[in-house]
Amino acid sequence: MTTVFSSAAALQAAVGQSLGATDWLRIEQPRVDQFADATGDHQWIHVDPEKAAKGPFGGTIAHGYLTLSLVNYFLPQLMRVENLQMGVNYGCDRVRFPAPVRVGARIRGAGEITGVETLTNGAVQVVVRVTVEVEGSDRPGCVVDTISRYTFNPAV
Incomplete structure (x- = not known):
């Protein structure tokens, strides 16, 4: 269920609030291969199933x-901000990869608003902390604090 915000006050009131979790997404080898092609990172642990089966991750x-980039897929499922003049992705803080995401695993994003700051303009x-959960794992595949900036339409 997507949480909808339509004002700065609503976002401010949601600090510390869980945004729930998204649907599960299965990570398949073609997605990993496409990411390798897009980035030039063809390390065998990502693209060689035969060699990787004998490696440290068993596949x-x-x-x-790639896991981090899927946060952009999960965020709109977690929250939507309306009544905007403009919204921009400002960046990320504290990106971590506590556990590998094996091909074939299912992942989902869980979110929490951890901070809202009013800017001079x-x-x-x-700041929304997104935890990429790996089904069946005690540790997440990624944890990141995303930073977005929103300018709302003036009240009428």
Whole structure:
């Protein structure tokens, strides 16, 4: 269920609030191979299932940055901000990859608003911690604090 926000005050009131979790997404080898092609990272732990089966992870794993990039897929499922003049992705803090994401695993994003700051131009900066959960694992595949800036339409 997507949480909808339509004002800076609503975002401010949601600090510490869980945004729930998204649907599961299965990580398949073609996605990993496409990411390898897009980034030039063809390390065998990602793209060679035969060699990787004998490696430290028992099979191919998703690139950490592929897992991170899927946060952009999960965020709109977790929250939507309406009544905007503009919204921009400002960046990320504290990116971590505590556990590998094996090809074939299912992952999902779980979110929490951890901070909202009012900026000098009336915009707000919102920090959402997204935890990429790996089904059946005690440790997440990725944890990242995303930073977005939103400028709302003036009240009428």
